[in-house]
Amino acid sequence: MLRRFGQVATLLALLAVEIPVLVMSLLMLLLAFAVGMVFLFPPQVRLIRVVVNHHRRLVSAWTGLEIEQPYLPKPPPPVRQPDGLYRSDRTLYKTPRIPAWNDRWKWMLTDPATWRDGLWLLLEPLVKLVLVPAFLLRPAWGLRMYGLWCDLLLGATVASRLAGQVTHLTRVRNLAADTQAAEMRRIERDLHDGTQARLVAIGMTLGAAEQLMDEDPNAAKALLAKVREASSETLTELRTVIRGILPPVLAERGLADAVRALAIDSPLNVSVDVDLPKRPEPPVEAAAYFAVSELLANAARHGGAATAMIDISSEGPNLRISVTDDGMGGADPSKGSGLAGIERRLAAFDGVLALNSPPGGPTTVVMDMPSVLPVHWSDGLPKMPRWKVWTVVLLWGTAWCPLFPQGIVTAIFKIFSIPVKSWFLALYLPPFWQWPVIIGMIALGITMYVMAMRLPMRHNGPRWLMEATPRRPWCHK
Amino acid sequence: MSRVLIAEDLYLLRDGLVHLLQAHGFTVVAAVESGPELLKGLVELRPDVSVVDVRLPPTFTDEGLQASLAARKQVPGLPILVLSQHVEQLYARELLADGSGGIGYLLKDRVFNAEQFVDAVRRVAAGGTAMDPEVIAKLLASNARNEPLAALTPREREVLEAMAEGRSNAAISQRLYLSESAVAKHTANIFGKLGLAPSDDDNRRVLAVLTYLNKR
Helix, strand or coil: CHHHHHHHHHHHHCHHHHHHHHHHHHHHHHHHHHHCCHHHHHHHHHHHHHHHHHHHHHHHHHHCCCCCCCCCCCCCCCCECCCCCEEECCEEECCCHHHHHHHHHHHHHHCHHHHHHHHHHHHHHHHHHHHHHHHHHCHHHHHHHHHHHHHHHHCCCHHHHHHHHHHHHHHHHHHHHHHHHHHHHHHHHHHHHHHHHHHHHHHHHHHHHHHHHHHCHHHHHHHHHHHHHHHHHHHHHHHHHHHHHCCHHHHHHCHHHHHHHHHHHCCCEEEEEEECCCCCCHHHHHHHHHHHHHHHHHHHHCCCCCEEEEEEEEECCEEEEEEEECCCCCCCCCCCHHHHHHHHHHHCCCCEEEEECCCCCCEEEEEEECCCCCCCCCCCCCCCCHHHHHHHHHHHHHCHHHHHHHHHHHHHHHHCCCCCCCCCHHHHCCHHHHHHHHHHHHHHHHHHHHHHHHHHHHHHHHHHHHHHCCCCHHHCC | CCEEEEECCCHHHHHHHHHHHHHCCCEEEEEECCHHHHHHHHHHHCCCEEEEECCCCCCCCCHHHHHHHHHHHHCCCCCEEEEECCCCHHHHHHHHCCCCCCEEEEEHHHHHCHHHHHHHHHHHHCCCEEECHHHHHHHHHHCCCCHHHHCCCHHHHHHHHHHHCCCCHHHHHHHHCCCHHHHHHHHHHHHHHHCCCCCCCHHHHHHHHHHHHHCC
């Protein structure tokens, strides 16, 4: 309780900062737009953001209400053109300073969050004043109200989250495209310099052998033997190239056995523990395989390790791979390019790599790839009990009877006074009961259909709903 | 006259294998091109030896290997020579796991050298083993930190490699230009250093060495 009062007092005391900031911001804004001193605008925005961010942190700490920053991602730095100049709209500049300033200015001006921050600051003293009675009588409730108010204007919006996600996806896409292009170039070079050149040589030697065939059969034979050797070498080389594209074991057996094959081939003593209910998608498998392969090679090459442990497990749709070795540790991702390469590969799947390598070892690398495993909607759900299944079948099988013949069709017969009674139950009753029974039959039929649909739906509950609606990106942190 | 079954999905290679083996006195009882056909042929025809490609229809994964393993489970020791475009220690281990011999695992390139290839087929048919030199090289590489192995002399290591490939003393002596008695001496040394019980039977000796190398 006392703590709450302290927090309330701090909030109120912060007014002493907020009001001067508010006055100053208004002044700067006026100067910026009325007098034309536009250079005052960015510092003004930054000033407000400092105050506002401080409030976000306080509210999160005190009420547990997480308030996300809604700002649009910063503009990327200006790109130097081939002619060495920097471009902003239609003007070219020699230094990146002015284009960068222009970008920043546009970024701040067009971000709705800037104006929501301003509105918040403008109304803030008023809100605090209104909440004073609540602060004094029930501080916990007052703080909660205050938190909700902050969330209203300072929290993230659908647009801001989407914008953030678009930036992230663009970056990841570019990264993936770059990685892929580099791979393609490497493969092209391998084939061009190796296989292709060797095949040309083989063709030439065969031509020479053909010419020698009649004059000097022995020399031709020797050449043919050479060709056979060369073709064998070409195959060996081609195998290496193929291994670099997609290792055959991975294609034939999947991730688990491919990693086991790696473990057997490694000079280290490697134990492998794989717990995957299903095979991941091929691109995920490939990324995981190459990552493990690189890590094992690192452990053997630099770490001086003797044993290693690989653990591959799944948690729902998330894939987690950990590789531990007993080497001397002290691995630094900024030094070798191996770890950076793995990170780039994983980034295409939103995967992250955590490295723990104290000097003296052991080194542990944990890679997490979220939502990459196929999850069928019925996974991990208890099966429906048999009686429920039979009830559903019975409902689907019989609901037509009260709804159509005994309900709707009987109603039509009744309305048009058709003299046929057939097997329509209601028409055999005294006239007073006929309509209630017809309506009751229709209601019964509809209820049975609804039940038949609801039973399985309710059984699967949230999962059913999740699968029935597309994933909303702004719900996915 | 050995009865041989061939499983290979590429027509040209299948045809080539049929001709090659027929020219060397084998009788080809069946030449199949898919996994299910292969399993049926292996179990029903019980050929004296089979030459099987790892990758076969319908899945084009390791269909041939799986069929071979399944057939050897039903008919222990059924001689099978597995061919592949790439060799994996993992597959070699699976083939050797039942310890009954009559197994081969070679790269497809080895077909280029008809004599050696036919020799390997005969060896497998006789209940021996034929492991690709590349498998053995990888096996030794992954055993790099094995101390008894490191204690072998270069010559003994060469003999070990040849022996692990499945060759008999006579074949080793021919290949390394040694007398047979010298090879016998080297093998005795190797078995002593690795702590294995010596055996006169060629096939059992090879299996002992492969088991030792795979034990890690």
